[in-house]
Amino acid sequence: MFWRRVCSAPAWRAASQTKSRLLRDSSSLSRNSARTFILPSPGSLQAIRSQPPSRSIHNSVPRSLGAPQPRPVPLSRLTDNFLDGTSSVYIEELQRAWEADPSSVDESWDNFFRNFTGQASSAPGISGQTIQESMRLLLLVRAYQVNGHMKARLDPLNLDERQVPVDLDPGLYGFTKEDLDREFFLGVWRMSGFLSENRPVQTLRAIIDRLERAYCGTVGYEYMHISDRDKCNWLREKIETQAPRKYSAQRRTVILDRLIWGTLFENFLANKWAAAKRFGLEGCETLIPGMKELIDRAADGGVENIVIGMPHRGRLNVLANVVRKPLRHIFSEFSGGTKPPEDVEDGVYTGSGDVKYHLGTSYDRPTRGGKRIHLSLVANPSHLEAVDPVVIGKTRAKQYYSKDKERRKCMAVLLHGDGSFSGQGVVYETLHLSDLPNYTTGGTIHLVVNNQVAFTTDPKSSRSSPYCTDVAKALNAPIFHVNGDDVEAVVHVCELAADWRNTFNCDVVVDIVCYRRFGHNEIDEPSFTQPKMYQVIKNHLPAIDVYEKQLIASGTMSKEEVDSLHERAMSILNEEFINSKDYIPKTRDWLSAYWTGFKSPEQLSRIRNTGVKPDILKSVGKAITTLPSDFNAHRTVKKVYDTRAQAIESGRDLDWATAEALAFGTLLVEGNHVRLSGQDVERGTFSHRHSILHDQKTGEKYCPLDHVIINQEEEMFTVSNSSLSEFGVLGFELGYSMENPNSLVLWEAQFGDFANGAQVIFDQFLSSGEAKWLRQAGLVVLLPHGYDGQGPEHSSGRIERFLQMSSDNPFVIPEMDRSLRKQIQECNWQVVNVTTPANYFHVLRRQIHRDFRKPLIVMSPKNLLRHAKCKSDLSEFDDVEGHPDFDKQGTRFKRLIKDKHPHSDCEEGIRRLVLCSGKIYYELDEERERTSSDDVAICRVEQLCPFPYNIVQRELKRYPNAEIVWCQEEPMNMGAYSYIAPRLATAMRSLNRGTYEDIKYAGRCPSAATATGFLSQHVKEQGELIRKALQPAPIPVPV
Ligand SMILES: Cc1ncc(C[n+]2csc(CCOP(=O)(O)OP(=O)(O)O)c2C)c(N)n1
C-alpha cells in the first residue's frame, strides 16, 4: 500500500553508490579524526534504524562511516565545473592554475581562492575554513539538489516508508553539532539559486534550514538528471528562493473557491446518484485548482489552445470545473439523458454512444487574466494511456493549422494515473516523440494523479522504479512531486510547470501524491485489499477542510466568507440539476470549425470524380521529377527519377511510387495538406519511394514534393521517418488526421503485420471512434502485404483482422442506387487491396474528394512496386472523356476491376469466374496465359470493405454459367475469405446464382502461422493454389 520504498530499488542502489564513493574519498581521513560527530556511535546504530526517520538532521550513518575532519586530499575526477562533479583534485589543479594566472579560472573560482588566501575579493572571507570543508559543504548542497526530494513530505497519508538517503546527512561530510552555528563561506558562484546569492557567509544551520525548506517540504523536485545547465539554473532560481512562497489573500480566495468546486461537485454527484460509477477525484481534489492555475498561467504566457487527454479518474470533475462542460449536460447524462439512436428524432446520428467518463468535448473559457482559452478534452477508450499519442498528434495539427511555428499557442496536457504511467508502454512511446522535429509539440505538461494504488494493486507490485514518474527521466524532463493535500503547493508546481513549458518548450511532469478515498470506483470495497491504508483514509481530513482551517486561522478569510463560497457553489449545482431535466444536448457536436459542411452518416454525400486535368498532371509530374541542377543524386535514385520523368512525359507505364507522388502532388495543388509518416517512409522500406533525396556530396536533402506549388509552405507536404513505434506513431497520426478534414494523413507500417503493435488504436479508435464519439477521421493506413516467400513475419498485413472488425452486415445488400448510396458512410472504415498504380492514385484522392471522412486501410504491395505489368498509363489518371478509366460519370476509383478481356454483358462460354484481390491477380493472369485458359474470367475485388455488391452482381450476371471461385494466397483462416464468402453468397442468392456452398475456394489451407518460412514450400503452395484456381476440373466444395 505504500507508494514506494526507497531502499527497495535502484534509488537505494544509487544512494549507496554515492555513499560508498564518498566513503572511499574520505576513508583515508578517518585515522586523523578528532572531532565529535553529529553521528551516533556504531553501537547505537541498531536503535536508530528502528526509529522513524527524523526530519531534521538525519542520523543514520555510524560514526566509523562518517567523514572525519577535513584535510587536504586528492579528490579526483571532477569535470569542468565544480558542482557538476564529485571530487577535488580538480580544485587543487585549479588552485595551481589560479596561482600561476588568476585570470585563467572562472571569476567565481577567482573569488573563492582570493578568499582563502586572504586577498581582496568581492566576497568576504572566513578564517579557519579549509578548502575541503568548502568542498564538502558544496557537496551537501548538491546532495539536497539531487536527493532532497527523497526527504520531502509527499505522502498525505504518511504511510510511506522511504528512508532518507545518507548523503543528506551533514555528518557524512564531517560536520558535527558544533559546526551548526559556525559560519561558512559558500562562495559566489555563477549559478542560479542558493549559491548565487551575494550572501556567501552563513551558518551551517541557516544553510541546512534553507535546503530543507527548498527541497524537503511538501514538494520534491527532481531535476538534477537534466544535463542542460541553463535549465537547472532556471529551476534552482525558482526552488531555492530566499523567502518562502506566499500567496496573496486574493489568490488564496481563488484557490479555495476552486477547491470548493472540485470538492462539492463530487459530493453532489455522490448524493444524487449514489449507485453510479463516476471514478471520482476524492483524495485528489486539489488537482482542480492546480489544473486551473496551470491553464491560467499558460494563457498568460500566450497559449490559446489546450488539448487535454485524461483517464477515467476525475474526468467528470475536470470536464465540469476545468473544461466547463455545462453542469446541466453532465447531470442529464447521469439521469440517462443521452439517448440511444432509436429514441432520437429522425436524422440525428448518435452512433453507438459511450459511457460518460469517456466522452470528449471542447469549450472556450475565460482565464483569470481576462483572456479566452480553448480547451478540448479528447474522447478516449477505457484503455489507459492509449489517448496520449492521439492528443499529441492533434496538438501538432493545431499548431500547423494555426501557423504556431514557435509552438506557443497550442499545447497538450496529459493526465495519468500512477499505475498506468509506469506500466503502459505507450507512455514511453509518446514521450519519445517529444523532441522529434516532425512530431514535437513544444512540450507536454503531464499531471499524474498518484493515488498510490492501481485498482487493487500496490505500487510495490506494479512497478520496479522508485517513482511512478521515472520513465520521464529518459527525456530530461523535470519532475515535481507534490503532496496532494497541500493545495497551495499543488497550485505552485502547476504554475511552475506552465512556466517551464513556456520557457523551454519541453515536457514537464507534476506528480500529485494523493490517495483514493473510495474504491477503484464508488461501488468497490477497497478494504478487501488495502485494509491498513483505508483505515488511515477513513480518518483522514479532506484537503479542503485543512485549507479552510488554515485560511481562517491565519485570518486570511472569515468563516462567513468561506461559507458563502460554499453556498454559492451549492446553489449553482442545485440550479443546474433542475435545468438538467429538460436539457437537450446540441446535435452535431462533432462538427468543429474545420468540419463545417461535412456530412454525418445519415446525410447523403455525393460521389465525386477523382481524375485530374491532363495539364495539371503534367505540371505536377514535372515538379515531382525535377531535381535542382546542382544536386548530386545517387546514381540509382537518379535513374529512378529519370524513369518517372520519362513515364510522365510519355504517359506510359507509371509505377506505384509515381502514382502515389502524383496523388500527393495533385492534392497539394488543390490546397490540401499531405503528411506521410512511419518507419523509413522517406525512402520507403522497399527502396521504392525516394521521396527525399540525399545529395551524395553534401548530404543535403531535397524533397521534390515540397516544390509542387509556388512558395509552397514548408510543412504543407510532410514526409517523415518516425521513431520505431507503432502504437505511438499511429496514435499520433490519427490525432493529427482528426483536426482538419482537408488533409491526407497516412501512416505506413514497415511490414503490415507490425501494425499489430498498435492494435489498441485500430480496435478502440480507428474502427469504432466515429460510432462511439461521433468524430470522423480520414486517416490512411498503408500495410505492406503479399506472399512472396519472405516468411511468416513479412507476408501478411493481417487483412482478416480489419475485415472482421468491419461493421457492414454480411446478409443485407445496402441501397446501391447512386442517388441514395451511403454504403461507405454507414460502414466504419474501408479496406482495400489495390492492384494498379492508377487505382491507388484514385483511392487516395477519393479520401479527400467527398463530404465525409472514413479511415482507409490499404493492403499495399511489395513486389508490385516494380512488377513489369503493374503499371498504369497517365490517361488512367485524367478526367478526359473516352480515356480508359472514364466511365459514364467520369474517372474514379474502381472498387472492382473487370476481367482484362473485353467481355460483353453476357459471356455464356466462361466456365469459371475467379474473384481475387491483390497481387495474386498477376500470378493468376500469368498462369491463365500460360495455360491459355480463355474460358476463365478473373476479376479483382479492389475494395473489399464495404463489399461492392452492385458490381460483383454485375459480374455474376456477365458470366451466368461460371463456377464461382474465391482465390487468395493467404491461409483459409486468414485473408479475405471469411469476410467475402457470406457477402458473396448474399449477392449470389439474390440473383439465384447459388448459395454459400457454391463458392469454391482456392487458397492455402488453414494455418497457425501466417506463412511458411521455407521458400521452396512457399513456391510449392503458391503454384498449387494458382493451378487449382484455374484447373479445368470443377473445384470441390471446401470441407
Ligand atoms: C490498458 C488497460 N489495462 C487495464 C485496465 C483496467 N483498469 C482500469 S483502471 C485500472 C487501474 C489504474 O490505476 P492508475 O493508473 O493508478 O489509476 P487510478 O484508477 O488509480 O486513478 C485498471 C488496471 C485499463 N483500463 N486499461
Ligand SMILES: [Mg+2]
Ligand atoms: Mg492510481
